[in-house]
Amino acid sequence: MDFFILPSWLVVVVVVAVLTIIYLYYSKDNRRKFGLPGPPPLPVFGNTIDMFKYGVCNLDRHLIKMYGKVVALSTGVFGNFLGDIVIADTDMLKEVLVKQASIFSDRNADPDTVVAPMDQSVFSVRGEHWKQMRSTLTPTFSSGKLRHMEAMILKCANTLIKNLKKKAEAKESFDNLVWGCYTMDVICATGFGIEVDSLNNPNHPYVTNAERANSFKMTDPAVIGFLFFPRLMKKLQHILRYVPGFRGALMSFLFFGNETKKLLKEREQAQEGHYNDFLQLMLTAHTMSATEIGDDEKEVQKWKKKSLTTEEIAGNGMLFFSAGHGTASDTLGFTTYLLAAHPDVQQRLIEEIDDVLQGTEPNYDNVSKLTYLEQVLNEAMRLYPVGFRVDRVPNQDTTVNGLFLPKGTCVIIPIYAIHMDPEKYPDPEKFDPERFTPEAKAKRNPYWYMPFGMGPRNCIGMRLALLEMKIILVKVLQNFTLKTCAETQIPLVLSTSNPMKPEKPIVLKVEDRNA
Numbered sequence: 001m002d003f004f005i006l007p008s009w010l011v012v013v014v015v016v017a018v019l020t021i022i023y024l025y026y027s028k029d030n031r032r033k034f035g036l037p038g039p040p041p042l043p044v045f046g047n048t049i050d051m052f053k054y055g056v057c058n059l060d061r062h063l064i065k066m067y068g069k070v071v072a073l074s075t076g077v078f079g080n081f082l083g084d085i086v087i088a089d090t091d092m093l094k095e096v097l098v099k100q101a102s103i104f105s106d107r108n109a110d111p112d113t114v115v116a117p118m119d120q121s122v123f124s125v126r127g128e129h130w131k132q133m134r135s136t137l138t139p140t141f142s143s144g145k146l147r148h149m150e151a152m153i154l155k156c157a158n159t160l161i162k163n164l165k166k167k168a169e170a171k172e173s174f175d176n177l178v179w180g181c182y183t184m185d186v187i188c189a190t191g192f193g194i195e196v197d198s199l200n201n202p203n204h205p206y207v208t209n210a211e212r213a214n215s216f217k218m219t220d221p222a223v224i225g226f227l228f229f230p231r232l233m234k235k236l237q238h239i240l241r242y243v244p245g246f247r248g249a250l251m252s253f254l255f256f257g258n259e260t261k262k263l264l265k266e267r268e269q270a271q272e273g274h275y276n277d278f279l280q281l282m283l284t285a286h287t288m289s290a291t292e293i294g295d296d297e298k299e300v301q302k303w304k305k306k307s308l309t310t311e312e313i314a315g316n317g318m319l320f321f322s323a324g325h326g327t328a329s330d331t332l333g334f335t336t337y338l339l340a341a342h343p344d345v346q347q348r349l350i351e352e353i354d355d356v357l358q359g360t361e362p363n364y365d366n367v368s369k370l371t372y373l374e375q376v377l378n379e380a381m382r383l384y385p386v387g388f389r390v391d392r393v394p395n396q397d398t399t400v401n402g403l404f405l406p407k408g409t410c411v412i413i414p415i416y417a418i419h420m421d422p423e424k425y426p427d428p429e430k431f432d433p434e435r436f437t438p439e440a441k442a443k444r445n446p447y448w449y450m451p452f453g454m455g456p457r458n459c460i461g462m463r464l465a466l467l468e469m470k471i472i473l474v475k476v477l478q479n480f481t482l483k484t485c486a487e488t489q490i491p492l493v494l495s496t497s498n499p500m501k502p503e504k505p506i507v508l509k510v511e512d513r514n515a
């Protein structure tokens with residue numbers, strides 16, 4: 001037979017290749033490893049193809065529908081971005097996110113897989129390092145600090161209202177960019193003490209870089225590279241910044257790290273002025289000297305733990321620019337679309353705002369009295385949670401409700417799929433703020449709603465995000481009625497290539513309420 005006349009080296013190559021594929025297939029099949037149901041993985045690729053087939057958000061919904069509330073996934077031979085196990089079971093979520101939070105305190109991202117200096121940010125660092133950094137940064141978002149920030153936020157809101165008035169007069173439509181400009185202005189002012197007025201300066205480097213960093217697609221080479229080969233990409237980071245296809249996205253992220261370092265230096269040199277922002281908090285933690293603390297060894301040790309290096313400050317600056325801008329602007333885009341498409345809900349919200357605020361400016365205290373606004377925002381973030389999927393990795397072997405999870409297992413919490421589960425939210429696609437009345441909330445398990453994550457590693461910026469979103473929504477509805485227009489895609493369709501983004505830009509109009 002012809003087979004026997006093949007050269008022996010070729011036979012060896014084919015046999016080795018087949019055995020490797022069989023080995024990879026069996027060793028990476030998490031269904032066998034954990035004894036759980038799940039989609040059959042392909043050799044080498046595992047279930048990665050499914051992510052492109054369904055889109056990341058819908059993949060989790062599909063898995064839960066097909067295989068139940070605890071599902072095994074395999075990423076094949078690549079970086080573990082898909083996760084090992086998807087958990088939507090309420091008791092297990094409670095264990096992972098809260099009861100065993102000290103064991104599940106790390107994310108899958110770690111300093112070896114994230115670009116520098118973001119690798120030194122609170123999002124990426126692990127273990128004790130994370131605990132200390134988180135406690136240094138947490139005071140930035142205390143109610144006292146937020147009260148100090150409300151005037152800055154209001155100033156940014158008034159700038160946007162002025163711009164929207166022009167749009168209303170000209171009967172011009174606008175897209176999500178306006179919310180992006182507002183949240184960029186807010187993060188620049190509250191985080192770094194700088195005024196940008198993004199809408200009137202569309203070519204400002206903050207605006208262009210933020211736009212680029214916030215508009216990646218799953219199919220971009222940089223995204224695919226970091227998903228599939230995170231460790232290698234991290235090692236090549238300095239070379240990739242010169243490679244077309246990688247350069248744009250990388251440079252946009254790095255821009256904010258460098259900018260933070262520049263601002264830090266300027267402030268260190270200025271040595272005057274009273275700042276009440278995130279940068280100042282980090283700077284204080286950076287420069288406080290042992291002599292200021294005194295001789296008490298305990299206090300000195302405590303300070304050493306709390307102090308931040310220049311790289312850590314740059315990493316957190318980069319993180320705050322990116323995490324603090326796109327998340328809130330996308331949520332505002334979704335919420336304003338829902339209000340425009342549901343005029344009855346919008347009218348009820350306008351009446352609440354007029355009733356409670358009586359035409360006065362929104363602030364930290366009075367927006368908390370707007371209960372219907374809270375319901376509307378909650379329901380918008382149920383339907384469109386921009387943090388649609390989070391993960392946790394145990395730092396030691398552990399057992400969760402009888403399931404053994406070795407150290408390093410990547411556990412996925414499928415937030416979007418949980419929010420869209422018809423057993424938890426009947427008719428889940430329907431926008432219905434009544435789901436969030438105090439009575440309805442009291443009847444529901446708190447683990448069924450987590451747009452900001454849950455437990456000690458939840459979103460550190462949640463209170464700032466809620467405050468800035470409430471202030472601008474109030475200001476907009478005090479002045480205008482939101483309207484859909486010919487360019488509005490109704491119903492809104494989510495993109496499959498760009499997770500938790502609309503397929504088409506959300507285009508709306510405003511009509512002056514007093515015209």
Ligand code: HEM
Nearest residue numbers: 123323324327328331387390452453454457458459461465
């Ligand atoms: C609507 C707006 C926002 C949403 C929906 C959102 C959502 C989230 C989610 C889901 C997580 C992961 C939580 C977890 O793993 O349990 C997270 C983490 C984080 N968010 Fe936000 N976020 C928003 C705004 C902000 C803002 C304005 C900032 C900062 C100014 C911010 C900073 C962070 C940081 C630093 C982390 C990582 C915390 C850690 O690992 O300790 N976020 N966010």
